[in-house]
Amino acid sequence: MPELPDVEVFRQYLEGTSLHQEIESIEVPDLRILENVSLERLRRALVGRSFTSTHRHGKFLFAGLDNGIFWLLLHFGMSGFLRYFKNPEERPPHGRLFVQFTNGYQLVYDCQRLLGLVSLTEDVNEFISEHDLGPDALDPELRYSAFKEAISRKRGTIKSALMDQRLVAGIGNVYSDEILFQAGIRPDTGPVDLKDDRLKELFRAMKEVLQTTVARRADPDRFPQSYIIPHRRRDGKCPRCGGNIERKKISGRTSYFCPSCQQRG
């Protein structure tokens, strides 16, 4: 589930496994995963070097190289993940980027549906502004006043506003449902209908849900009992009131919510 919490777990994984090891070779079996970079250029940037730092902004993960110039850039689409392994039988089925280290281990970026991307950038901030990304949803500098200002300008639904990466980066379909459930707000509410105290509650729920799920390794099996994500399916029951969870297309995405615990406005 590559939204902010998942990508943050990937970042920590890359940080914990793949730093300070010389890159021996790379392999890209399907070139469609590359964006704005040729295999040759990617190879020249990576081979012989090592990763020394990581950074995440929204759903984008950056791995900094030891020359201090280039960053490998990964986006996980709807189906991406990372694996660090030595044993060939641990090789994941849809590896799109294989980074072979001289210690015999490989870091593999697996992305079955090819909706993610692999790229190279020299400037993280420039990349973020070029892609019109808003502040990271967990950025401590992100204040309620700025959040409110951005949300209030939106028409449509509060769910699509939360998922708008230009507004706040990192929230997708699944976690927007959780944030709105914890805030007690129906996903099809219009942002204009939310009074200040409800928006404040939404901001608080956004921070709380993202921090909690990162701490729980973005693993729904470890989420608090009060979370709706593990019940996010047809015939799911609300963990709070036990009632039936409603399933509805909102702004083009399937949303799950509790019609009695979540209100409009």
Next chain:
DNA sequence: TTCCATGTTCCGCA
């Protein structure tokens, strides 16, 4: 077989 899925981008329409 058809529908659906956590992603972003592009296009048509108000």
Next chain:
DNA sequence: TTGCGGAACATGGA
């Protein structure tokens, strides 16, 4: 002109 929502993209499981 702007911004919204739906379609497209690629793949595979139910």
